[in-house]
Amino acid sequence: MLEIGMVLLMGVFAWLTIHSHLLRLSVVYMAIFSLLAAFVFVFHGAPELAIAEAVIGSGLVTLLYLVALQRYRVYTICVASDRHSEALSDSYIKGMENNEIVHRIRRFCMSREFEPEIVFSSKSVKEAMSDSRYDLVITHENGETHVYGPSNSYVIVELELMFQMDGANSGIRFGRYTREGL
Amino acid sequence: MAERSLITQMIVGLLYPFMLLLGFYLILNGHYTPGGGFQGGSTFAMLFVARYVVFPVADMSSEHLHLLQRLFLALILVVPILVLFSGFLAGASEYSGMYLTLMDLFIGVQVGFGLGVAVFRFAFFKGIGPSWRF
Known part of the structure; x- marks a missing residue:
């Protein structure tokens, strides 16, 4: 038995x-x-x-x-939200977690064998960009999502291509930045 | 490397002597009860693994461990030749249990060092390094 x-x-x-x-x-x-x-x-x-x-x-x-x-790499995604009055409240975090774009980025990371780790931070976008711990910075404002990635990373290129190919690139803008001291 | 947690350190430190004891128990009683050289040796290898889990620093030279492993491998080959071909056991069969336990001990230590070296080299492998031989 x-x-x-x-x-x-x-x-x-x-x-x-x-x-x-x-x-x-x-x-x-x-x-x-x-x-x-x-x-x-x-x-x-x-x-x-x-x-x-x-x-x-x-x-x-x-x-x-x-x-x-x-x-195997952990890919750290920072959600910078200093401009939101209700930033870091439970409802905001839940809303971002269920966001379609965040879902797509998560699925993309899984297909590339990265472990996506999403960090919610009250830092401004500039501060988050200069922090070397974050590989991708996302902000959400006025119904538009901005995704920033380091300019020497191929991940941001592939992400942009994926969103274009899926036809899901309305309401999303991609940006690149160079990090000083690297 | 992962940060060192105090809980893991304490628990592994507490379990360390018991793991050593279990390894020796499995080897020394292997002739009469379940256990034996390989099982006890793997338990010894777990000591290296436990040490790596709490203290992932490459301060122990895997070359030295490998040397010890090869020494015990040589003993495993040489001792049976000396004991069996000299006909010592044929005259004194009451020592056969002792002989098998000794061989189990050699096999256990050899397997322990061998698996430990394998784990260390895998854990600290940086992509390049000296070419390792058997």
Whole structure:
């Protein structure tokens, strides 16, 4: 009974590993999958294999995947909103999170294997541009979204092209800036 | 590199001796109970991994670890040749358990250093470096 439950759970975690949107979550699901596999090995009378599976499958391999993921870039998007009176309120952040353009940029990052990370900041656009932690700066004013990217980055070019090709470039303007001291 | 969290440091520091103990337990009882050289050795490798998780600094030379690993690999090859071909065990079969446990210990340490070196080299790989041999 317990064994059937564990095998079914293994199937669930295998499905989750394949279908989760974040690779980091996939790694965690795979570690749980390995641990369940170790339990199933115990039920089938192979305790030696179970020890090896538990140590290597959910320990070493998980760490190797996590190290590899650390290499993989986190793309930090800054939403600069100093001109909004209700900036950084919950309703504003929720509205921006559900924004169609932000959604499209997020999907673009996922397809390029970047991990998109959106930061809401009360800085002005100029301050956000000069901060080297941010790779892309977005502002939203008068119903128009402005996207600024560093001029030496190919991502902003590809983003502009994607919006043009999808015909979704109404209400969005792209800008480029050069960062001093780089 | 990831920032160092105090919680992870404390917990890994607490678990460190127990991991070492578990590794030795798995190796030394491997002949009689589940466990053995490879399983215990992987547990030893987890020590290096745990150290990397809390302190990701390349201050330990992987060349030295690799040298130790090759030394134990040589022992694994040499000791059975000396013991088995000299016919020592044929006359004293009560020592066979001890001999197998010793071999398990060698295999465990060799696997531990080998996997540790593999993890370190993967974690600190910068794209270029000395060409590593077996």
